[in-house]
Amino acid sequence: MPPLLIDTLLAEAARPQRATLRLAILCAVLAALAGVTLLALSGWFLAGAAIAGLGGIAAVQAFNYLLPSAAIRGLAITRTATRYGERLLGHKAALLTLAGLRPRLFARLAAARPADALETSTGDLAARLGNDVDALEDSVIRRTTLPTALASATVALVAALAMGHLPALALALGMVAMRLAARRMAARLLAEPLAASAEALARMKRDYADRATPCADIAIYGLAPRIATLTADAAAGYDAARLATVRAEARIGAVQALIAVVTVAAMIALSPAGAPLxxxxxxxxxxxxxxxxxxxxxxxxxxxxxxxxxxxxxLAQHGSTPEGPDIKGETLTIAGAVFAGGARLRIAGRSGAGKTRLVETLAGLRDDAPQSVAIDGRPLAGIPPESRRPLFALAAQDAPLIAGSVADNLRLAAPGIDEAQMWDALRVACADDVVRTLPEGLDQWLGGDGARLSGGQRRRIALARALLARRPWLVLDEPSEGLDAETEALLVARLRDWLDTSGSGLILVSHRPAMAALAQQTVPLG
Structure with a gap:
């Protein structure tokens, strides 16, 4: 297989686990040596003991069973201990490797150009970071397979020589036949059903992610039976592909077992040795x-x-954007107008004028703002998204939240903050009373995308998160939507105090007059 960038990322993630993997390989080899030797010695001991028993009392007394019995017990203990060690160490190395790989992949996607990142749907991303990364676990765990197989084959071939040269040759030929059959059958029988099952599973996850968001509308308009039928059709395609895969694997396993049986039978037929050997x-x-x-x-x-x-x-090919210039956000130019750091701006314009596109472009989420924009005198086209993001703390209109607790969501903006800082930001965002009413407060699990909260509550949690980021510019997109007049007035007063204290600039998108009072200048969009 030709090397890919993902192989480099996997190697980087596996590097800290090299020592653990080496120990796992050592345990696997010892287990294989002990296992095959145990079988060989047990066969010899049982046959010899049976012959001695048939030979009478003198033969029984002459037969030394103590040493073989001790060896068998020792080999059995060694095999059990080393198998346990191989399983424990091998899976530890694999799981920790994959735990290091997923953040690397996600970081590359997060650093990608917005247009590239948005091409990957949520469901497809979940399938790749989930099932596809899990599939790589096998490539880590099975690094012990080749050394184990070679150790087992070596002991078996040495033991087969006790039966004669022809049986040993038959064993070697049988091993060659097993390898050729497995490789050819796997390449011929598995490629197509595996690709089909992977695509079907990814499609089901994409569909689920797409349908989970409008689930209320699906229920209201009576679309649940139709959606269930579509889901069942997709699942049937996945099940068919999985069934074809299992059948192919079963055929390969059956052929391997058949070759093994024929090989051993041929060895016995060709051997002139006595029963013990x-x-x-x-x-x-x-x-x-x-x-x-x-x-x-x-x-x-x-x-x-x-x-x-x-x-x-x-997925790994993303994140190759060039290093951008060193910018501080000391000046901001929008549609030809220049604003100094700490300015409080309101972006005004009719619906569809590009207000949200503008603020999301500033925040590094996209690159398609319809207006000319510059930061510190540099055109936005020459500033990659990762250079813009540290300058702007965005509280978006849709207020996305992760599936976690209130504290988990707040720590996204500032890892390591304490509870006092969280409560202070929640107070400014007028969300402290909301969180205090939750059964577990800051530790309350919010569900996927803050499902336990209303739209206005989610926006205030997202606003508190933006405040905690402490960036040069605070960017608010309809922050008071859904709030009553009293709460909105309180939010405006607290935000004004926070801006006065922090010195951060403000970029505001809002159609509400009370919120617009925060701004000192207006940037009209056509």
């Missing part, structure tokens, strides 16, 4: 072939991993 070699071969068959699982997972790599590579 025959049992030793046959059971060692079974154990070795079981470990060798694990490589087939890597072949089975390879198309899924490769598909996930390419889907994630599309």
């Amino acid at each position: 025959l049992a030793l070699g046959a059971l060692a071969a079974l154990g070795g072939l079981e470990g060798w068959a694990a490589l087939a699982q890597t072949d089975v997972q390879a198309p899924r991993v490769d598909l996930a790599r390419h889907r994630l590579a599309l």
Whole structure:
């Protein structure tokens, strides 16, 4: 597989787990060696004990069963302990690697040009950061597979030599046949159903995300049965693709088992050895072939991993914007008018004039403001979004909130703030009384996008978050929408005091006269 940017990000995330992964590989190899040796010794011991038993009392007394019994017990304990270690360490390395990969991918998407970031829907992003990243877990965990398989095969081949050279050759040929069959069948049978199931799952998540927002309208207009039918159709397509995948995997597993059985049968037929050595070699071969068959699982997972790599590579390619100039936000130029830092502006204009586009462009969320804009005398076209974002604290009209507590949402703006700072910002935003009425206060879980709150309450929480950011410019888009006149008047008074104290500039979009009183200058848009 050719290297992709996602491979570099995965390697960076895996670097802190190298020591853990090496220990997992060591445990896996020891478990394989102990397991195959245990089977071989057990076969020899059982056959030898049976022959000694049939030989009479003298043969039984001459048969030394203590050393083999001790070895068998020791090998069993070693296998159990090292298997546990391999599972524990291998999954720890995989989970911590993926935990480091997801933030790296999200950071690249967040740093992307707005037009690129907006091309990825919420549902598709969830599918890629969820299922596709999970698929890469297999590529981390199965780094132990090849060393384990080689260790198992080596012990099995050495044990097979006790049966004779022809049985050992038969075992080697059987292993080659298993590898060829697994690779060819996986490439032929799995690529198409895996791609179909991945696309179907991503489509279902996209549809769910798109339909979750207007769920109230769906219920009001009686569209639930229609939506349920569409969802069932999408699920049926996913189920069909998954069924085809499972059937292909079952066929590959059955062929691997058949080759293993035929190989062991051929070894027994070709061996001139006696019963103890025959049992030793046959059971060692079974154990070795079981470990060798694990490589087939890597072949089975390879198309899924490769598909996930390419889907994630599309996400990882974002975030390559050039480094921007060092700007402070000391002056702001909008449509030819220049304003100094700390100015209080109201953006005025009819609906559709581009007011929201302007403030979102300033905040680094998009690049399509219809007006000419400059910061510190530099045209906006030469300032990438990540250079603009530290200058503007935006409280957007739709007031997006994350699925978390009130405190979680406030800490987005200023990680590490204490509760006193949170309550102070909530007071300025006239949201402190709202939060105090919640059963768990600041720790109250708000649900997806603040589902427990009304639209006005969400806007005030978002406003408090913007205040906590303490940036040169506070950007408010319809902050008092949905508020009664008394609460709006209180909000205006508290915001005026906060602006006087902080020295931050204000960029306001509002059609309400009371809120417009905060501004000292008006920027009209055509």
